[in-house]
Amino acid sequence: MVTNLEQKTAKAFPEKKNNLSVTRFLVLVVLCLQNSVFTVLRRYSQGVLKEKYSKYEVLLFGEIFKMVFSACIILMQDDRQRTLLRHVIFLLSSARKMFMLSLIYGMMNILSYVALKNVSAGVFTICAQLKILTTATFSAIMLNRKYSATKWRALLTLIAGVLLFSEPVWNQKDVLKTSLRTDEGGDLVLGVASVLAEVTLSGFASIYFEKVIKTDMTNKNLNIWERNIQLALGSLPVYIAFILADGGGEAGYLGGWSIVTVILGLLGSAGGLLVALSIKYGDSILKTLATTGAIVLSSGLDHYLLNGPMTAVMVLSGFVVIMAIFNYSLDGGVPVPSMMSDSVSKKLDGDKTSQAMVDEEVNVGHMSD
Template identity: 30%
Template sequence: MAAEGGFGAAGDREGELQRGAGGIGRTEIRSSTDANQKLKYISLAVLVVQNASLILSIRHVRTLPGDRFFATSAVVMAEILKGATCLLLIFLQKRGNMKHFVLFLYDSIVQQYMDTLKLAVPSLIYTLQNNLQYIAISNLPAATFQVTYQLKILTTAVFSVLMLKKSLSRLQWISLLLLFTGVALVQVEQAGGKQTAGDQNYIVGLAAVILSCLSSGFAGVYFEKILKGSAASVWLRNVQLGLFGTVLGLLGLWYNDGPAVAEQGFFFGYTPMVWTVILNQAFGGLLVAVVVKYADNILKGFATSFSIVVSTVASIYLFGFHLDLLFTVGALLVIGAVYMYSLPRAPTPARLVDEKEAFLPKSNHQSMEKEAILKSWGIFSRWISFAYQAQQAGKTST
């Protein structure tokens, strides 16, 4: 009996220890989940600020009177800074071991040169795209550029279907149609209003943003295809892109602004605000990688649409942008299209049977996010309506 009692007591103590360990484990999992949730929304908030501030700041520095910096030199500096950041992250992954770091780079970039050369094509396109963005923002209002630039969703979808053999849901095709309609309404309003002045050219800006969307769609899909075909990290791929991007950017600088740069200097026209724009552009791509890791497409679409609203409202007060009904309807269609396109596809019946237990919690989570998105869309609509009414009231008073 004593033995049995001892065994029972030991079993009880073991059970208490296991329950205690289980409680500790659950606490750690819960704290880890909470930390990821915080990082998720922090990264999305930063992405909203980055998207809106980049467009607004480029518009600001490119329309200021006085010496104008060379956009080609800014593109080169952004590539250098982005590549340096990725090199630092790889170095930290190697725990600061310089030997392992150098050997890794030599093996990944030099010895596997054919793999590196694959990045020449997207790097060329990204360099072209970055230069086109400066041209577009210099000739279009910030809000118009931000809305029109969402056509990259359409071009990316088309190239994904053609190159990656992806299939789109009916909802995604509808959202693409709404996206195109919204952008068309905005362009009709802009073409009718001709809201450009001075040395700005609406046709040049529109052509630049359309070419930028085409290049963004193709380069993004091509880059995705390369990433899925190898085990290389995103940071290494960005280093490889940066190598080609810097060289190609320098060639573009020499071709477009060579004599002027030789006479006035590489950093001609650089101010603290210009450096802010370059840093913002350099780290924007790296920020997207963090968002993709810790968030999802729904919330990324939320951040993109929110940044459109921020850019529009800020343009009204900073640049005297005139908001009318046609632009408002077009912008809201684009915002709704971004939301709809980022929503997850409905699972097939077979998947429902195979993953019933795993799917139900996820479905509940997705429905909550959909509800939050719809509420946010309503808030955005009221914000734009309020800005429009305030602008009309200002016109009436004057």
């Protein structure tokens, strides 16, 4: 459903709207490709090469690289003539909301760890698809977005398609047995509760980040690169704590690293930057669609490169996922938060009035001729 604001935007700034659509499309495509390559390379690293590096060290490396890359972009673009030290102090002093988001991500990692200790990969995969619905629900609640029945239907179809596409995971003969994990003292209720809490926090975190980026008037001059630095600064203590608690994993501190591990860290860092850009130029739901589409693409790459599973059910459900993504994307424009509508609408109305006055003068000139 296209809102009045979107209609005004399209009429007032057609070229700007087209450029934004192209940018949004490119960011989402690159995000989908990044997710796919990252997934396949991670499977190659751990499933084929059997590398024993600490995943928390890889995450920490990715955050450091993301922070350094963002700092370089800021230094090249910054025209405010601030010293690096003053800039860092300013970012730290205004990073309260980003630090809160970092803590949420840390909690999500803990919940994922608890969940995978108590339920099978199949149960985890099924429950994890609820991220799509939790993201849409928090978007409606926190940003007052209105989604048409077509979009809700597309999201439900997308979830069904992904669940069917995950058939090789959850259709194992021992899925029920492994989900109970009785031999390891696991608790199915605790595992399911953990994964449900994790997907709820995931939906909240996505919308919270989007809200901060698009509606935070307190620090409205902060760009997406500065927000990434704030988020990275908040994440560093979390990952360092995980590394210390894990003791560096099986290989010890900084053990088991290879060129593949470094590439994984760089790809993970790129994913964080692309997620931020996808939210800036689109919204959290479109970001979720891109990452969901990556499941299909990565499975295709996994099948052809690493002899991964590919069944008739997966092929058909892959088409269902793709059609659901197109169904959602082609149903009007990106919903606009109503909290932003009034100010933007007034600006558009003013521009429309000015344009009408110009058109009237031109018409009068033609009549006098």
